[in-house]
Amino acid sequence: MERSGFHHMGDASKPLPVLDRMMLHLGHVDPAGRGSKPVQQTQGGLAEGIGIQRKHVPRAVRKLVERGSIKLVLQRVDGHRQRLRVHVLTASGLEDVKRLRTEHAANPVETARGRELALDVIDDGRLHEVRSGVPPVSKSEPSSDAHLNTVERAARLLGCSEEELNALMEEPRHQPTDDAATxxxxxxxxxxCFHTALNDAVITEDEEAILTRLNAELGPFDGALMSHVVNLLHDMMK
Known part of the structure; x- marks a missing residue:
């Protein structure tokens, strides 16, 4: 039986941008914005869900966070020793998903199975089959710290020494707990931004400027933000 809207399939297929796919994936697996499918909402889950390489996820997440479309939740997940960073739609993000579903409802897309309606692919949870490559990211010239390791680079971005950062990561109050941190x-x-800079192994002038400004605005941070920073560093140094 043909699905509704099939008569539009004569139209040329339209691209489904990576950011749209990421939002639609989150809307599909967690329609209420409660982190109900945490594994599918992690960095790895997002990459697998929309068919892109894991290394491309942080930059896309940064854009969605800057838009206010998603929030970051560090939470305990069954079967995982360390808390996972889960990406959850905000109230604004949920509205964005509704708009995207309407915009793409009758759009045909190319998948591994041929041309299909975007909404059918979305509702089947097959966004990873959409044939839409990640657009090339223009990289700035590497900064003079390109040779630094993760801890050295992180210390520079956080405005502390390596020794201070290592000590911070070992503090009991920053060790894994069962509490969620949002x-x-x-x-x-x-x-x-911090994750993107570490993931790319270079610090662009733009990223350093943003991090420096935010660091000054936020002041000495602790609690949820520090838990996320420590968790991210532990994860990247595995």
Whole structure:
């Protein structure tokens, strides 16, 4: 039986941008914005869910965080020793998903199975089959710290020494707990920028400027933000 809207399939297929796919994936697996499918909402889950390489996820997440479309939740997940960073739609993000579903409802897309309606692919949870490559990211010239390791680079971005950062990571109050830690707004933007800089192994002038400004605005941070920072560093140094 043909699904509704099939008569539009004569139209040329339209691209489904990575950011749209990421939002639609989150809307599909967690329609209420409660982190109900945490594994599918992690960095790895997002990459697998929309069919992109894991290394491309942080930059996309940063853009969505800056828009206020998603928040970052560090939470305990069954079967995982360490808390996972889960990406959850905000109230604004949920509205964005509704708009995207309407915009793409009758759009045909190319998948591994041929041309299909975007909404059918979305509702089947097959966004990873959409044939839409990640647009090339223009990289700035590497900064003079390109040779630094993760801890050295992180210490520079956080404005502390390696020794201070290592000591901070070992403090009992920053070790894994069962409590969820949620970041939104400026704190979420800081973490997303921080992750992008570490993930790319270079610090662009733009990223350093943003992090420096946010660091000054946020002041000495602790609690949820520090838990996310420590968790991210432990994860990247595995």
């Amino acid at each position: 970041l939104e707004g400026a704190e979420a933007v800081f973490l997303a």
